[in-house]
Amino acid sequence: METIGTLIIAKYNYWAVVVLIAIGLYAMIAKKNLVKKIIGMNIFQTAIILFYVSIGAKRGATLPIIEHGHGESTHMVHAADYINPLPHVLMLTAIVVSVATLGVALALAMRIYFHYGTLEEDEIQKKIIGDEPDKIDSSG
Amino acid sequence: MKRLGLIAIIIFGGLLFSITFELPDLGDASSPASTHVSPYYIEHTLEDTSVPNVVTAILADYRGYDTLFETAVIFSAGLACFFLLRIPERKAPKARFYRHLTTGLTLRIEKGGRIPEESKEFERIDSAWVPNDVIINMTCRLVVPFVQLFALYVIAHGHHSPGGGFQGGVIFGAAIILFAISNNLRSTTRRLSEKSSALLGSGGVIIYLGTGLLCILLGAGFLNYSGLSVFPGLDPVSARSYGILIVEIGVGIAVTAVMVWIYYNLASAGTQEEGL
Amino acid sequence: MGGMTEHLPAIIVAVPLLAALIVTVVWWFNDRLCFPLSVAAGLVVCGASANLFQKVLTQGVIEYRLGGWPPPVGIVFRVDHLNGLILVVVTLVAFLNLVASRRSAEKEFRDKVGAFYALFLLFITGLFGILITGDAFNLFVLLEIASLTGYALIGIGSGRASLSGLNYLLMGTIGASLYLFGVGILYVLTGSLNMVDIAGILPNLWPSSAIVLAFLLCMGGLFVKMALFPLHAWLPNAYTHAPSVVSSLVAPLTTKVMIYAMMRVALTVFTFDFAFNQIAVRGPILWLAILAIVGGSLMALSQRRLKKMLAYIVVAEVGYMVGGFWLGNKAGMSGAVLHIINDAVMTLCVFLAAAAITIRTGDDRLSSLRGMFKRMPLTMAVMVLGGLSLIGVPPTCGFFSKWYLISGGIEAGHLGFVMALIISSLVNVVLFFRCFEIGYFEPFMRGGEPHSAPVEPGYGAPTVQEAPVEMLFALLTTALLLLLLGLFSGQIVTRVIHQALPAVLG
Numbered sequence: 015m016e017t018i019g020t021l022i023i024a025k026y027n028y029w030a031v032v033v034l035i036a037i038g039l040y041a042m043i044a045k046k047n048l049v050k051k052i053i054g055m056n057i058f059q060t061a062i063i064l065f066y067v068s069i070g071a072k073r074g075a076t077l078p079i080i081e082h083g084h085g086e087s088t089h090m091v092h093a094a095d096y097i098n099p100l101p102h103v104l105m106l107t108a109i110v111v112s113v114a115t116l117g118v119a120l121a122l123a124m125r126i127y128f129h130y131g132t133l134e135e136d137e138i139q140k141k142i143i144g145d146e147p148d149k150i151d152s153s154g
Numbered sequence: 155m156k157r158l159g160l161i162a163i164i165i166f167g168g169l170l171f172s173i174t175f176e177l178p179d180l181g182d183a184s185s186p187a188s189t190h191v192s193p194y195y196i197e198h199t200l201e202d203t204s205v206p207n208v209v210t211a212i213l214a215d216y217r218g219y220d221t222l223f224e225t226a227v228i229f230s231a232g233l234a235c236f237f238l239l240r241i242p243e244r245k246a247p248k249a250r251f252y253r254h255l256t257t258g259l260t261l262r263i264e265k266g267g268r269i270p271e272e273s274k275e276f277e278r279i280d281s282a283w284v285p286n287d288v289i290i291n292m293t294c295r296l297v298v299p300f301v302q303l304f305a306l307y308v309i310a311h312g313h314h315s316p317g318g319g320f321q322g323g324v325i326f327g328a329a330i331i332l333f334a335i336s337n338n339l340r341s342t343t344r345r346l347s348e349k350s351s352a353l354l355g356s357g358g359v360i361i362y363l364g365t366g367l368l369c370i371l372l373g374a375g376f377l378n379y380s381g382l383s384v385f386p387g388l389d390p391v392s393a394r395s396y397g398i399l400i401v402e403i404g405v406g407i408a409v410t411a412v413m414v415w416i417y418y419n420l421a422s423a424g425t426q427e428e429g430l
Numbered sequence: 431m432g433g434m435t436e437h438l439p440a441i442i443v444a445v446p447l448l449a450a451l452i453v454t455v456v457w458w459f460n461d462r463l464c465f466p467l468s469v470a471a472g473l474v475v476c477g478a479s480a481n482l483f484q485k486v487l488t489q490g491v492i493e494y495r496l497g498g499w500p501p502p503v504g505i506v507f508r509v510d511h512l513n514g515l516i517l518v519v520v521t522l523v524a525f526l527n528l529v530a531s532r533r534s535a536e537k538e539f540r541d542k543v544g545a546f547y548a549l550f551l552l553f554i555t556g557l558f559g560i561l562i563t564g565d566a567f568n569l570f571v572l573l574e575i576a577s578l579t580g581y582a583l584i585g586i587g588s589g590r591a592s593l594s595g596l597n598y599l600l601m602g603t604i605g606a607s608l609y610l611f612g613v614g615i616l617y618v619l620t621g622s623l624n625m626v627d628i629a630g631i632l633p634n635l636w637p638s639s640a641i642v643l644a645f646l647l648c649m650g651g652l653f654v655k656m657a658l659f660p661l662h663a664w665l666p667n668a669y670t671h672a673p674s675v676v677s678s679l680v681a682p683l684t685t686k687v688m689i690y691a692m693m694r695v696a697l698t699v700f701t702f703d704f705a706f707n708q709i710a711v712r713g714p715i716l717w718l719a720i721l722a723i724v725g726g727s728l729m730a731l732s733q734r735r736l737k738k739m740l741a742y743i744v745v746a747e748v749g750y751m752v753g754g755f756w757l758g759n760k761a762g763m764s765g766a767v768l769h770i771i772n773d774a775v776m777t778l779c780v781f782l783a784a785a786a787i788t789i790r791t792g793d794d795r796l797s798s799l800r801g802m803f804k805r806m807p808l809t810m811a812v813m814v815l816g817g818l819s820l821i822g823v824p825p826t827c828g829f830f831s832k833w834y835l836i837s838g839g840i841e842a843g844h845l846g847f848v849m850a851l852i853i854s855s856l857v858n859v860v861l862f863f864r865c866f867e868i869g870y871f872e873p874f875m876r877g878g879e880p881h882s883a884p885v886e887p888g889y890g891a892p893t894v895q896e897a898p899v900e901m902l903f904a905l906l907t908t909a910l911l912l913l914l915l916g917l918f919s920g921q922i923v924t925r926v927i928h929q930a931l932p933a934v935l936g
Contacts, residue, residue, distance in 0.1 A: 023180070024179035024180055024182075025174050025175070025177075025179065025180065026180070027180045028170075028174035028177060028180075029171065029174065031170075032167050032170045032171050032174070033167075035166075035167065035170065035611075036163050036164070036166070036167040039159075039163050039166070039604070040159065040160065040163050042600060042604065043155075043156075043159035043162075043163070044155070044156045044159050044160070048596060051600055052600075055600055055603050055604075058603075058604070058607055059603070059607055062607055062610055062611050062614065065611065065614050066614050066617075068180060069185075069187050069614070069617065069618050070187075071180055071181045072181055072182075072183040072188055073181035073182070073183060074183070075183065077316070078195075078196060078207070078208040078209055079206050079207045079208065079209075079314070079315065079316070080196070080199060080200055080206040080207075080208065081206075082200060082206050091196060091197050091200065092197075093188075093189075093192070093193030093196045093197055094183055096196045096208065098187060098188045098192040099192065099195055099196065099208040099209045099212055100187075100191065100192045100195065100212060100623075101187070101617075102209050103209055103212045103213045103217060103220075104220075104567055104623075106209075106213060106224070106320060107220055107221065107224045107567075107571055108570075108610065110224045110227060110228055110320065111224070111227050111570075111571065111574045111578075113228075113231070114227045114228055114230065114231030114574075114578055115231075115574070115578060115599065115603055117231045117232075117234075117235055117416050117420070118231055118234045118235065118238070118578055118581055118582055118585075118599065119596060119599050119600075120420060121234065121235040121238040121239050121419070121420065121582075121585075122238060122581065122585045122592050122595050122596040122599060123596060124238075124239060124420070124423055124424075125238055125239065125585065125592035126592045126593050126596060128423075129589070129592060129593075130593075138593065142590065169643065170643070172639070173615075173639055173640045173643050176638055176639065176640040177615070177618050177619075177640060178618060185618065185621075186618070186619060186620055186621035186631075187617055187618050187621045188621070189621060190502070190620065190621025190622055190631075191502045191503060191621055191622055191623075192621070194502075194503055195503070215497055215499075216497065216499055216503055216504050217504065217505055218496070218497050219496040219497065219505045219568065220505060220565075220567065220568055220571050222447075223559065223568075223571045223572060223575055224571060226447060226552065226555070226575060227571070227574055227575055227578060229451075229552075230549065230552050230575060230578050230579050230582075231578060233454065233545055233548055233549055233552070233582075234549065234578060234579065234581070234582030236542070236545055237539075237542055237545040237546065237549060237582050237583075237586060238582055238585055238586060238592075240541075240542065242541040242542075349458050352454060352458065353454075353455055353458065355454075356451040356452075356454040356455050357455070359447075359451050360448070360451050360452075360455075363444060363447060363448055363451065366440075366444065367444060367448070370434075370437050370440065374498060375437065375440070375494070375495060375496065375497065375498050376437060376440035376444065376494075376496055376497075377496050377497045378496075378497050378498035379497070380498065
């Protein structure tokens with residue numbers, strides 16, 4: 015039992031990531047509503063952000079702001095005292111990218127709504143086939 | 155389709171799950187991620203850039219090129235929302251509504267009717283205008299300036315505490331959006347017009363990029379802020395510190411303006427007339 | 431300015447970005463200035479990339495440290511023979527496209543010309559950055575710049591464009607996120623983000639399924655972005671419904687740059703030995719490529735719209751390059767790289783011609799080609815040349831890359847790939863000769879067929895005549911390029927491509 019307990023404590027961050035990725039991808043594949051798909055996309059991106067951020071953790075370390083006195087900056091800094099700052103920086107970028115993608119996705123969804131009057135994929139599909147009866151291809 | 159997707163995802167998830175046992179444990183201080191490059195940042199940030207916040211130093215200096223394009227991504231998003239949604243007003247709307255400020259009367263002006271756009275006694279309002287809730291209005295009036303002040307603090311204090319251009323910029327943008335939600339879009343665009351938010355957005359990125367290009371002109375490489383040490387009173391290390399501050403300010407301006415710009419277009423579906 | 435040449439790699443990304451920002455500002459005051467500003471930026475970038483390529487030819491690999499930080503700590507640009515060459519072609523294609531876009535951009539985006547040019551410039555900035563970066567994470571950021579602007583440019587079209595744009599966005603985001611996840615696993619295992627640095631550490635960890643998964647995630651992500659066969663669903667609709675100026679920009683560049691990114695990740699990050707010898711992915715990917723070639727060609731046959739037909743040809747062409755690369759021998763890889771540059775020019779050629787026809791007739795069905803040889807002789811002549819090149823007829827460049835690909839396939843003993851190439855060439859013969867037949871023999875008819883809805887509004891009653899001057903200039907230059915690339919292909923292969931292929935290939 016103890017080994018399973020330590021295993022869970024050691025790996026649960028990755029498992030959470032896997033579960034979130036699965037949820038996000040499932041929403042993108044199975045949901046018919048475009049906004050739900052966009053939300054699924056966001057969950058998927060967030061899962062990867064969580065993955066990176068959890069890599070940065072170090073047991074017994076504090077946040078990466080170096081303690082310093084004024085003027086004197088000569089005392090030794092031990093890397094083990096501070097968590098890994100790099101993943102946080104990378105994820106700041108990835109968060110910004112995902113926000114930007116979300117904005118553009120919503121703008122596109124609004125345009126779709128103005129054109130078709132609905133955000134349900136099957137209803138849109140019906141309207142497309144109605145518009146062009148000689149062309150039946152499913153992918154939008 | 156649904157079931158097929160579910161099966162595919164379960165297989166994919168299983169694959170991911172199976173490799174988690176090969177990855178280092180959570181919080182393992184001896185993992186390659188924590189021992190290869192990252193100690194360099196922690197141990198040398200102070201002597202390289204004199205910035206105690208390692209995240210800020212990496213963000214704006216060691217990996218400043220990433221951040222430049224991160225700012226460009228945000229700017230592209232603002233531009234893209236504008237490009238996709240904006241419906242420029244070509245025709246005058248059928249009817250306009252005005253409220254007489256002193257009496258609270260609402261006037262409906264048909265097309266061709268005359269009331270000056272800018273008038274001290276009349277205020278133009280949306281067709282679905284409702285009198286503002288006093289409590290909401292008052293609360294926002296109290297909160298907004300403090301939020302803005304805090305945003306400026308977050309930007310300015312990014313060297314020493316968690317914060318920086320993105321965080322501060324988002325907070326500042328949120329303050330403006332809060333004002334827009336509590337009042338209405340029209341009175342917000344009167345204070346920060348779409349044109350100025352677009353100009354500020356690109357201006358912010360230009361500050362960042364311009365700093366990088368200035369470093370080339372001063373003989374150092376692109377984004378190598380130590381080139382700024384030609385200015386009096388700066389040595390290469392403090393030049394990096396100031397360089398970081400300048401680009402963080404640029405980022406802050408760009409993020410604020412673009413957040414507001416995106417909000418304007420999404421909230422009003424591009425008309426910027428009748429919106430939240 | 432002698433000292434400036436060392437900063438050329440930075441200039442290549444900084445100039446279009448700066449131009450995009452300035453265009454956004456200037457546009458609010460004077461929208462006439464947007465086009466000249468963008469063209470000036472395009473010219474500077476073309477000059478810079480040519481200069482840079484020349485420098486690579488004489489000095490070898492150029493490494494440029496951003497912020498002055500040495501590689502694993504900071505981000506570097508790495509320009510070698512391969513991406514130097516592709517950069518020259520990509521900048522040229524982007525520039526020609528920019529010139530050609532003037533008239534139709536003004537018509538189509540009347541009130542948003544500035545935003546269009548700014549997005550255009552941001553898009554090409556992203557592509558240039560992808561080509562020259564030496565950092566695995568930075569590749570993701572620039573990928574997203576190029577994609578995000580691409581979604582917006584495609585989604586602006588009328589009708590189904592927004593839906594196609596959103597589908598592209600969803601697929602593209604999955605692709606980018608998978609790539610990011612792959613890079614994350616690599617980072618966990620190696621602690622580095624620099625491509626060369628990772629490649630140095632990975633061999634010590636090789637018997638690890640986590641690396642294999644990271645490889646598959648990176649490749650899978652890039653396959654989505656380049657629209658390799660089973661993942662191609664977003665491409666045809668996106669390219670068909672996008673405004674013509676946009677599809678002639680996005681179609682020649684996106685897929686090719688993504689294929690280069692795949693080569694870069696496979697060769698520089700994971701190394702040749704890992705990708706081809708340590709894991710058995712070569713066979714399956716080759717079969718995917720074959721499916722792409724055959725499937726794309728067959729689906730192109732059943733299309734009635736010019737742009738959609740061309741879009742399916744792009745799907746098939748992706749198979750050519752991916753397959754050639756994964757043959758894993760010298761001829762195949764040379765063919766794949768040569769085909770990247772040839773295909774960028776060929777695709778530009780046919781999509782520009784299609785754009786010219788769409789602009790003049792307001793319709794992009796194949797039937798709109800009727801009588802076009804009389805009405806638009808120059809455009810059609812260029813289109814014939816592009817078509818011949820896509821088929822693979824000798825004086826044009828398409829022949830030479832196909833020759834390398836086929837000989838690579840024979841060398842590797844992979845008959846399936848050779849057969850697929852031949853089938854696709856035959857299908858291309860059918861496709862293009864059908865177009866030429868309609869254009870040459872069937873008389874021009876206005877309103878001969880009921881126009882259900884004008885495909886691109888804004889082009890009212892069509893006065894069908896030769897394409898606008900700017901477009902004609904771009905078309906003729908492209909045609910010239912097709913012939914020049916064919917003429918010099920031997921030299922390009924021996925003097926440039928062979929310099930950059932992995933040493934194992936000899």
